[in-house]
Amino acid sequence: MSVETRSPDAVSSGTGASSGTSRRRRFLLGGLVAGGALLVGWGMRPPRQRLHTSLPLEVEAGVVALNGWVAIAPDGTVSVVVPRSEMGQGVHTALPMLVAEELDVPLAKVAIMAAPVDKIFGNLAVLRENLAFHPDERGNVKDGTQWMLGKIGRELGIMFTGGSTSVKDAWQPMREAGAVARAMLVKAAADEWKSPAGDLRTEDGFVIHRDGRRASYGSLAARAAQVGAGIDVGDVRLKEPSAFRLIGKPLPRRDTPAKVDGSALFGIDARPPGLLYAALKMSPVLGGAVAWFDASQAKSMPGVSAVVDVSSSLGPYAGAGAGVAVVARSWWQAKLAAAALVVRWHEHDSAGLSTESIFAGFAAALDNEAGYAYFESGIRDVAGVARTVTAEYRAPFLAHAAMEPVNCTAQVAGGKVRLWASTQVPSIAVDVAAKVAGVAREDVAIEVMLLGGGFGRRLEGDMVAQAVAVALRTGGQPVQLIWTREDDTTHDVYRPAALARFGASLDARGRILAWDNKSASGAIAHQYFPRNLGLPGMGRDKTTAEGEYDMQYEIANRRSAHVIVDSAVPLGYWRSVGHSHNAFFKEAFLDEVAHAAGQDGVSYRRALLAQHPRHLAVLDAAVKAAAKGAPGMPAGRAHGVALHQSFGSIVAQVAEVSVEGGEIRVHRVWCAIDCGIAVNPNIVAQQMESAVVFALSAALGGEITIKDGRVQQQNFGDYPVLRFDRAPVVETIIVPSAEPPEGVGEPGVPPLAPAVASAVFKLTGQRLRSLPLRLGQAAA
Structure with missing residues (x-):
């Protein structure tokens, strides 16, 4: 299945794309913040x-x-716009459910409609969530700031699939769209029957009169568009949860049949007529650039039609994607010819970069800098300290390693650009293509294909820039650019490496009197914003410290700080971002503190959550579920526990672990989650299973190392992912909640590594403080 997206909401710059969206964004974010009274006045408006x-x-x-989200055909089929990319997380099912619920139409009668690049489809939630407020914080400052960022997000209109925000962002507008459409249809029936609207109800795609008359939505749609045109959001009332018929039901995934029978179309499946293929030779050194190349041998090889240096066209992506592309009739021909290219590289300063030097820089920063305190409460010097626990x-x-290789198909002809892309950011892809091709934004059309995994890698526009740069040289023929797995592993935008130090002061009874932690890493925002949005990369980045500063354990005296060490390694958003490693640091250290206090990890956590009943309920649900299987647990296994909140959801996991021949093996994981209202429990469970496997791959084998400025890992042989025979059984427990939906795609990742490390300690007495988890690590 593919969703075609065009750009009717473009604003012509008069001089082409380079002066378009990125300039407007800089004006909005810079001008609004500096606007003083104008900002206040604008902010007061809804x-x-x-x-x-x-x-x-x-x-x-x-x-x-009937509105920007809903259209109805004469046969009653309801088409719903889904503005988020389907990358396995289930938005092609969950988001239509929101409209279908309020519209009172069976989900089977709902089809997915193309999403134009329009600002109403921008992701407001992802911008609001990018604030460094503590989850417990309440008040006008937080509310006002989120309100303002929501308004700014509406003006930017960035179509962004990430941050576990798809359902969260759609929860209000898509339900409102369904409710408004329903009200319009009721008004049309009332007008036709000359009857009060109060005498009518809706059910299964029909308006039904109390006297038994029925009219299908398809028969009423045209009249509804006329007589109901004045109905707006303020005229409708959304359903209470007690009235839900679809939301909360474990409905089957709508995209499953096509993925099973092979008819689903991913980015790599695009086949426009006349398609050519391109393969790359990119710098082996991070940040390297083409100095000179000899294409003579490549040009003589079968099927080769062009050799293109894409470096000069990449703009902000040049540091990561510079190289030479070979175009041929088949991708295999292009790949073989690319390997035959002789290229001399400018290696710049990155040639001396190594993992050791990077971590030495982190250590020096922690030694010499106080860092920015994201959270600070109580006093630093406390009395009655009986014991101090410290750890590093x-x-x-980490690489993303999505199963679908990085790819993009582009065609440049007649001053127009057409893209076929598996992207998480269609609006950014359009901007990138327009800039590289030198055309206006409205001259770019994009078909957003299914994504064979995203995990944050497809939030980037580098593959789009490369594909368009090549397509400029193919005489109007479309070209599909495909990276090899080696290209992907060695030219990723990586999850940041990090170093963290923790200290806790305990009283004579083992209670925490004070907690202090400080970490060091690069900042993703310092790179992502200039690279993809044309915005400055500076200041604080809350993803560096998330999972540490925002923990909700009740400790009166606490400080959580971070030091940014700008990175020469390309950084990008990776599934669960900073929570992915900071949860390991925080939860593993808390386990150490509990052990030092002579208590088990569960009871110790419970004592620190007296004022957090939702967290307690999630922790208890996971532990209770695991306890049912404990009596039958084979000898040589142990349970480890971790609890973490991220992206608005609370997740507790219990991992059943063994150590066999020096190998850590995870057999079962019990995963409890409070994600607010679970729109589709079936999808929630699938996401938790996916998250556990993804997290376990990283916890046991994921590691990117640098030597002489070169990424050492190449393919799945040295960057392994979890195999089927090593995947644990995952049991998901959804804790009931009446709160609005929160994130699901990422919250299942962070607790896994610390839960496994806790179990390993019980089995071996070894405290593993470095990822990936390997027995024999020296304790810091």
């Missing part, structure tokens, strides 16, 4: 609507669009 697109939806003849933890760079 956010702009998210119901209607700037131009009417493009629909087939006979189909009627580290985490490596």
